[in-house]
Amino acid sequence: MVYQEYPPIPALRPWLDCVWTCRVQTGATPLTHQVLPDNCIDILCQDQHDASFAVGMMTAPIAVVSQGRVQTVAARFKPGAAARFFQLPLCELNDGRAGLQQLWGRDLAARLDDALWSDPLSNMQRIAILQDYLLLRLRAGPPLAPASVAVHAIAAIEGAQGLVRVEGLARQLGVSRQHLAQQFRQQVGISPKLFARICRFRAASLGVKSLAGQPDWAQVALKYGYFDQSHLIHDFQDFAHSSPEAWLTGRRA
Template sequence: MRYESFQPSEDLKELVKEYWIFESDDLKVSQQKIIPDGFSEIIIHYGDPYRINLSGQWGEQKSLLFSSQISKYFFLENTGKSGMLGIKLYPTAFHELFQLDVSELTDQVLPLDTLISGTENLVKIQNEDSPMKQKVELAESWLKRHLPNLNPQEKIRTCISQIHESHGMIDMDQMACEAALSARQLERLFKKVIGLTPKFYCRIIRFNYIFDVIKDQNDSWVRTALKSGYFDQSHFIKNFKEFTGEEPSNYGFDEVNLANFFLRK
């Protein structure tokens, strides 16, 4: 099993957080839980197909996908050996590149070619024998072709930065005021560009911060909750269970899986 991440070029550093590759020759079928992290992704499968369970039913995934912002956990399952490349996009990037209203895509993992045209060159990544670096270079080249159409959403970018810098602990009215927007305007624009309300996005980022705080193994759950911005332990546990389906005391923070790869760098 192998995970590896690659940084974007200078031209794409405001759009792409990272490229990641996951490979495994293990043919044993196993499930991966995917947990909200506040980013959307373009995913290219170049191994055997994967199955997905978003809302209680399993179905086979296409090989070229867009995974929107998600508000709850879901499951993936391999059918053989694994090979996938992910383009982890900053929250505004997909809307800025392709001008789609992403509020209609929330909590969905969709075939990319049903959303945008010109995805044929990404199919080259599915050449299993090409080295990882070449796969990333192909993804970079494809993204750069769309840069002339870029429509930066500076106000929402600024809000996103503030949310991440505060670990999701920011006053909504203050953020709207600093963006020169009313609370209603901010929410409407946020949903169109990001796919979630600013308040819910803050909840995801605050939840993500738990995985940084938890690195101090000596802390009690009460101290972890307070450090993560929760008023009490019960609120902390409820929020954690909402996003993972488990209580923090039962969660495998040290397990080697896709969720921890992103949340526990």
């Protein structure tokens, strides 16, 4: 597997975390890799018939199985940004995928597929094409509105690496907890509490990879804002389907 990330063009930087490409070449044995929840939504376009789709917010890890030769060009949206491009409640995409024909219409999805795969192109050419279509979709949408409550909440949660209380955040933003949760489900896909948990888990899982030797998991839990080690273990079970020890051993293997 060859995976590469690239920065988006300036016009899409408010919306995209990155654009990326992946090339998988396997023999008879399929290649499996685990993808953990990351609070993002991606569009993936693959060199197979009608293989352009969006992957919604993940609340659990998924095992992606590839076999044969598969090329992918994709865009990863910043949290809350995909709603601008799909114009549907993002909770409808949670833990699943939907074809671009369904989300953008058959004509636009087919034109994108033809532009990407009808001719031999470089990765950079395909990335440019995908971003052109994202710009087309962006400009076809309604006029931009002021930043929503959900956007402000995302910034606060990410800035604190998930260490916020939803009740306090709602009070800070001048809305009820129920209103904040509803806005999050529509514009982000999941609840603000779950979003914060995934933020905290990602900080912890990335942080422990840099530790030498066998970590003191109680200290790791304390460092990343968990009440105790059992809460850290619970998040690893939910978001990696593994104990912290087994996850770290697998990463170092």
